[in-house]
Amino acid sequence: MNRYLSIFLTFARACLVRDMTFRANFLLECVTSLGWMSMNLAFYVLIFTFTSEIGKNTGWSKEPFFAFVATGLIINSIVQALFMPSAEELTEMVRTGGLDAVLVQPLDAQFMLSMHRVDFSSFANGLVGVGLLGWAVSRMDYQPSPVAWLLYPLLILCGVAILYSLIIMLAAATILLGRNQSLYDFWFYLTNFSRYPAEIYSGPWGGPIRMLCTFVIPILLVVNVPARVIAMPLSGESWGLIAAALIAAAASLLISRLVFQAALAKYRSASS
Amino acid sequence: MHNSNRGGPVDPDDAAVISVDSLAKEYRVYDKPEGLLASVTGLFHRTSRPVEALRGVNLSVGKGEFVALLGPNGAGKTTFLKLLSGIITPSRGTAHVLGHVPWERDDDFRRRFALVMGQRNQLWWDLPAAESFRLHKEIYRIDSARFERTRDELVDLLDVRRLMLQPVRELSLGERMKLELVAALLHEPEVLFLDEPTIGLDVVAQHTIHNFLKTVQAERRVTVVLTTHYMKDVAALCERVVVITHGSILHDGPLEEIVDRFTTHKIVTLDLDATPAPGQMERFGFPCEIRGPRVTLRIDRTRIADVLPEILRSESVRDFSVEDVPLEEIVAELFRAAPVPSVSHASVVEATA
Numbered sequence: 281m282n283r284y285l286s287i288f289l290t291f292a293r294a295c296l297v298r299d300m301t302f303r304a305n306f307l308l309e310c311v312t313s314l315g316w317m318s319m320n321l322a323f324y325v326l327i328f329t330f331t332s333e334i335g336k337n338t339g340w341s342k343e344p345f346f347a348f349v350a351t352g353l354i355i356n357s358i359v360q361a362l363f364m365p366s367a368e369e370l371t372e373m374v375r376t377g378g379l380d381a382v383l384v385q386p387l388d389a390q391f392m393l394s395m396h397r398v399d400f401s402s403f404a405n406g407l408v409g410v411g412l413l414g415w416a417v418s419r420m421d422y423q424p425s426p427v428a429w430l431l432y433p434l435l436i437l438c439g440v441a442i443l444y445s446l447i448i449m450l451a452a453a454t455i456l457l458g459r460n461q462s463l464y465d466f467w468f469y470l471t472n473f474s475r476y477p478a479e480i481y482s483g484p485w486g487g488p489i490r491m492l493c494t495f496v497i498p499i500l501l502v503v504n505v506p507a508r509v510i511a512m513p514l515s516g517e518s519w520g521l522i523a524a525a526l527i528a529a530a531a532s533l534l535i536s537r538l539v540f541q542a543a544l545a546k547y548r549s550a551s552s
Numbered sequence: 553m554h555n556s557n558r559g560g561p562v563d564p565d566d567a568a569v570i571s572v573d574s575l576a577k578e579y580r581v582y583d584k585p586e587g588l589l590a591s592v593t594g595l596f597h598r599t600s601r602p603v604e605a606l607r608g609v610n611l612s613v614g615k616g617e618f619v620a621l622l623g624p625n626g627a628g629k630t631t632f633l634k635l636l637s638g639i640i641t642p643s644r645g646t647a648h649v650l651g652h653v654p655w656e657r658d659d660d661f662r663r664r665f666a667l668v669m670g671q672r673n674q675l676w677w678d679l680p681a682a683e684s685f686r687l688h689k690e691i692y693r694i695d696s697a698r699f700e701r702t703r704d705e706l707v708d709l710l711d712v713r714r715l716m717l718q719p720v721r722e723l724s725l726g727e728r729m730k731l732e733l734v735a736a737l738l739h740e741p742e743v744l745f746l747d748e749p750t751i752g753l754d755v756v757a758q759h760t761i762h763n764f765l766k767t768v769q770a771e772r773r774v775t776v777v778l779t780t781h782y783m784k785d786v787a788a789l790c791e792r793v794v795v796i797t798h799g800s801i802l803h804d805g806p807l808e809e810i811v812d813r814f815t816t817h818k819i820v821t822l823d824l825d826a827t828p829a830p831g832q833m834e835r836f837g838f839p840c841e842i843r844g845p846r847v848t849l850r851i852d853r854t855r856i857a858d859v860l861p862e863i864l865r866s867e868s869v870r871d872f873s874v875e876d877v878p879l880e881e882i883v884a885e886l887f888r889a890a891p892v893p894s895v896s897h898a899s900v901v902e903a904t905a
Contacts, residue, residue, distance in 0.1 A: 287690045298678045380639045381674040384660035387691050549577065549640050
């Protein structure tokens, strides 16, 4: 384990050195990322000028909802910083045969392929998310209990694990197909469902989507569970969701591992 | 389909470092007819056919051998190296490298060999090679003292110490390849697979790399398998040559044996006193070139002992040389003459995707 941590830190250090080499690019990425996030926040502020709650009697009034948004920002920034750059590069590595060099090294290929690039500029959103969370929680009527604060980082990790597993399965598809340039787009479409409270998915259309995105592709558990834990009192339903998030995270990691291993066994390599 | 040949590592001390038995690799490729309509049809209905990249190859390589794999493009050389290094899995057959089945990808096995591909960059592109070396140290768990000693030895041998701190993208191809070799050898592998390591390099860089590989192989008894299209690499480095064509081994033996086995002629170059008359030299052999008084003849090997004294007796010869046919020519002829395997197996299969 220490060795993998040490290798990850070496990767991270090298990526930081590279980012610092191209300083203007690094700053531009930070500004772009923060700009996109600011536009989203402005959009939500605008919505709350028309309504006091997202969904009737759902409890997602302005401050709890911004705690929800902050949770999403934190989870997404971790995923975008640690895993997404490597996954995006994988498409090119499979197409050009660059994956060969990874497979001959005495290291877990999944680790190597999912963590060899770190995008430090993506942490900018996460930092803003932490600030936004502090602001939202301080203005909420309900204040989270110490148990909720303990559960919150654990559930954030569960959310990251579910998204990471999705990325790994999409990466496995890249290995099998030889080319999968829509990987990032597909991931973006899927994770879009996780950006809103699960309560909005109700009625004849919303209900099936909620079931699908909770039990089949557990994308709705990613942000909803930690956000509910921090923004609303812990109830029986909350504990059920916490258990679901823990099980979904473990199952996603296991299934994605198996799928990735199966894909690697089918790897054809590219012609030299 | 493939035989994974499980059953634990074989002790390699006395056995061959590399042993390959009936190794075969088959790919399925899709035929894509030209045109828009055919492309649209291809979305629903495709035809595919099997391509045998390697057809039941047998090979045994001992410790410290330097073996060249020769063959035309598409012969199966790189596929063979990829199988031996565990990048891909075979369709049939077995292989052991250092007692391990390569495609099981044991860490213990992967710590003991290295693969260098001349056409692929394995160093971090935007960073100095020293950063890649540091990562290599962590991945291969090399202790600091050994890492520094090995790195210093290798960079000094290739005279690239000054390049270690320069971003890789700013280096020339030759400089990059030297640093790739340093990275590959930092963990002191017992087996080294080299896939066209001198491709695109100038003669000076080629020569430096030849000397480096010779020194490393002799001092460390590394077993090296090299694929190349450059006969200079083969002549400079390899005692043994394996010729692969159409996925099968056509020849396996010492380099000289190729010359003996596949050439029937010698090349005799004569410097005469004067330009010979037309037809004057043809009684000795086939005149390849006549440029003034310099004549190059192609003479049957079995006749050379009789013909040469006769030439020296009957012609005014100032100087002469007798050489084998250039290796490039022999190998090119060998590739051309290689029997094309039967295609009956390559049945076209219809597939709906």
